[in-house]
Amino acid sequence: MFYSRVSRMVCACTVTSIAVLPLLMSGCHSSVQKRKLVDQSPVAPVAVVSRAPLTNTLHVAGVFSAAQVVELHAKVAGYIRSINVDIGDKVKAGQVLATLDTPELAAQVLGADAGVAQTQEQIARARSEVIRAEANRDALHAAAQRLQQAFDTKPGLIAQQELDDALARDRAASAQVDAAKAALSATQQQLGVSRADKQRYSAVAGYSRITAPFSGVVTWRYADTGALIQAGTSNSSSTPVVKIAQVSTLRLRLPVPEALASFVRVGDAAQIRVQSLGLTFSGKISRKTYALDPATRTEQVEIDVPNPDNKLAPGMYADVTLPVQRTGDSLVVPVQAVDTTGEEPVVLVVNSANKVEKRTVTVGLTTADHIEIASSLKDGEKVIVANLATFHPGEEVKPVPAAMGVPSAKNDEGGDD
Secondary structure, rough: OOHHHHHHHHHHHHHHHHHHHHHHHHHHHHHHHHHHHHHHOOOEEEEEOOOOOEEEEEEEEEEEEEEEEEEEOOOOOOEEEEOOOOOOOOEEOOOEEEEEEOHHHHHHHHHHOOOOOOOOHHHHHHHHHHHHHHHHHHHHHHHHHHHHHHHHHHHOOOOOHHHHHHHHHHHHHHHHHHHHHHHHHHHHHHHHHHHHHHHHHHEEEEEEEEOOOOOOEEEOOOOOOOOOOOOOOOOOOOOEEEEEEEEEEEEEEEEEEEHHHOOOOOEEEEEEEEEOOOOOEEEEEEEEEEEEEEOOOOEEEEEEOOOOOOOOOOOOOOEEEEEEEEEOEEEEEEEOEEEEOOOEEEEEEEOOOEEEEEEEOEOOOOOOOOEEEEEOOOOOOOEOOOOHOOOOOOOEEEEHHHHHHOOOOOOOOOOOO
């Protein structure tokens, strides 16, 4: 009976083991299948949504020009007596660059000098005439007063006619004094006119010397000694004598496109590279026109560049980088993460369950590498950054950081552990 009970127990254990074994085998097979499904999920290269400041830059070619450039014309006609400079010479403000021979002007100056001297002699004579007339008036007036007194004190002693003649001579003498003074005043006024003529002719004669209006360098010489130079006026095409430019400071002129003109401000920093010289340096925007060129739809911006050693020259080109847009601490993603082919920009987000979500976003500033996201994303979320068209909402994926160099296409191959 003991053996019978043991047999039944062995049989029961055997039956139980046989019954449990399929269940264990089924559970193991399900785990393996799940691992296979996970491994067979497509690989999705992702980037993490993060916060960072963005700066958009403009790269534009500029041209150096002199701070000041002028072609110097003669204001009076004449022959060049001497020209004291040549191309490449450095000049100082006020330095005499050329002298003209103008005999007609010299004659006019001499004539004006003579006119002043003559007028001064006339003034001297007029003053003498005033003194003589005043003396004559005083004498006649005294005589008339004596006759009048005698006539009044002793009637009949002086004839009325004699008194009347004396009073008439007194009045005439006073009139002569007034006339002499008027002549003196007129002569003095004429002296003012003569002196003004002299100053004018002397000033015009001064134009026979052509001087530098500012310090700079002679960039061209148009005439030589003995050449006849015509007077330059605003509506004439006379030949200039020399051309000078101020190159100690240069203007770097840049055309900024219409779309970005409003973002460029005076005082903004700029990076400047002169490729022909291998020079790189920084500068600041000095001025802008605040108006667009109707032909090119660009706004001209200028940067003042010191040039003390004259390494830079007008006409050279430079590559300039300008920061034209900036953001603060903003949510940013790589530009590859945003699909802009539809009506609205969208991104594909990989959620915590590794499922793909399609979200419409609002974008802000875009740079060469990143784009600002203003809505629908949170810091730390993962977005797919490659082959967006191959992924679909609800699809389970295997997210891999894009920086790890993941494949650009889906991985359809699975594997066993």
